[in-house]
Amino acid sequence: MPANLTAQYLKAEEEYRRAATPDEELRCLQVMLQEIPKHKGTDHLQASLKSKIAKLKREIASDKKTGKKSHGVRIPRQGAGTTILLGGPNAGKSQLLAALTRATPEVAPYPFTTHAPMPGMMPWEDVTVQLIDTPPITADFIEPYVYGLIRGADLALLLVDLGGDEGIEQCQDVLDKLGATKTRLAPTSYLDESDVGLSFTQTLLVPNKIDADGASERLDLMHELMPTDLPEYVISAQQATGLEPLRDEIYRRMDVVRVYTKLPSAKEPNMDRPFTVRRGQTLADLAGQVHKDYIEGLKFARVWGTAVHDATVVKNDYVLHDKDIVELHM
Numbered sequence: 001m002p003a004n005l006t007a008q009y010l011k012a013e014e015e016y017r018r019a020a021t022p023d024e025e026l027r028c029l030q031v032m033l034q035e036i037p038k039h040k041g042t043d044h045l046q047a048s049l050k051s052k053i054a055k056l057k058r059e060i061a062s063d064k065k066t067g068k069k070s071h072g073v074r075i076p077r078q079g080a081g082t083t084i085l086l087g088g089p090n091a092g093k094s095q096l097l098a099a100l101t102r103a104t105p106e107v108a109p110y111p112f113t114t115h116a117p118m119p120g121m122m123p124w125e126d127v128t129v130q131l132i133d134t135p136p137i138t139a140d141f142i143e144p145y146v147y148g149l150i151r152g153a154d155l156a157l158l159l160v161d162l163g164g165d166e167g168i169e170q171c172q173d174v175l176d177k178l179g180a181t182k183t184r185l186a187p188t189s190y191l192d193e194s195d196v197g198l199s200f201t202q203t204l205l206v207p208n209k210i211d212a213d214g215a216s217e218r219l220d221l222m223h224e225l226m227p228t229d230l231p232e233y234v235i236s237a238q239q240a241t242g243l244e245p246l247r248d249e250i251y252r253r254m255d256v257v258r259v260y261t262k263l264p265s266a267k268e269p270n271m272d273r274p275f276t277v278r279r280g281q282t283l284a285d286l287a288g289q290v291h292k293d294y295i296e297g298l299k300f301a302r303v304w305g306t307a308v309h310d311a312t313v314v315k316n317d318y319v320l321h322d323k324d325i326v327e328l329h330m
């Protein structure tokens with residue numbers, strides 16, 4: 001990794017990995033190019049950024065002309081973060097969405113039931129996480145927009161069908177299919193340092209239908225035939241087995257903290273609907289979420305929480321902690 005990348009560079013890089021539109025991608029790449037230290041050691045990376053920017057500009061220009069959206073389906077982010085459900089046909093992706101959220105996707109005992117991505121909100125304590133169900137991926141076919149959804153997600157769940165003998169191979173097909181592209185699954189999320197287009201999304205392996213006949217034997221076989229370094233959560237989406245540990249882990253992987261806000265005029269903070277910010281983010285990041293006027297206008301805040309004495313006065317650079325109560329002063 002090239003030395004001395006600035007915090008702004010790393011932030012832009014993280015935003016680029018998750019960018020939801022070509023315009024956003026372009027903006028992030030431009031920041032990265034501007035922020036990258038200019039010396040021999042970064043020549044390669046600079047060149048790679050420049051060619052990406054040129055390519056994107058051409059794409060955006062041609063999309064404008066034809067009125068076409070080359071990046072396909074976009075689902076607005078909602079909740080504390082986004083988790084995408086992936087797998088071969090019939091693995092139980094839609095069943096899992098139905099089990100963890102109030103969404104009502106079509107669930108059917110034959111493959112290729114789901115044709116379009118469908119979001120649902122999974123509750124966790126007093127917040128929610130967005131789950132997105134997708135059409136199946138096979139050795140021969142993946143909907144092109146699924147790449148963008150994977151890159152934009154905070155987490156992927158890769159389902160394995162333990163209910164049938166083809167399940168393991170079908171899951172391996174998904175790994176192979178994505179492994180041959182620049183959108184891959186891995187134990188942690190990161191961008192490849194030597195090729196900024198190569199993105200890895202953190203993934204949990206979710207063997208499903210553990211209630212089915214022969215499922216435990218297939219699970220053993222899976223360990224033998226398809227060893228991966230992905231953390232594993234065995235479930236039955238239909239019988240609701242193993243769902244609570246999975247729900248907790250999904251939330252944990254969003255890597256956010258909850259913050260309750262209070263206006264100086266209000267007696268009590270709003271304890272119903274916390275804001276969520278990424279772990280490590282500051283009061284300035286929260287201010288931008290609460291209202292655009294606070295970005296410039298925030299003078300200071302008082303915080304009640306585990307990291308500070310009650311009503312401590314803090315400034316923009318204060319790092320937020322889970323369950324902080326923050327009183328914002330313009």
Ligand SMILES: Nc1nc2c(ncn2[C@@H]2O[C@H](COP(=O)(O)OP(=O)(O)OP(=O)(O)O)[C@@H](O)[C@H]2O)c(=O)[nH]1
Nearest residue numbers: 090091092093094095108109112113114136237238
């Ligand atoms: N026994 C058992 N059956 C399940 C389980 N989860 C899902 N199924 C069944 O498996 C079949 C496929 O489930 P879906 O949720 O439609 O599968 P999918 O992955 O969304 O399938 P596609 O949309 O075709 O990719 C349905 O008949 C479900 O009832 C489970 O945990 N146990």
Ligand SMILES: [Mg+2]
Nearest residue numbers: 093094113114
């Ligand atoms: Mg489905």
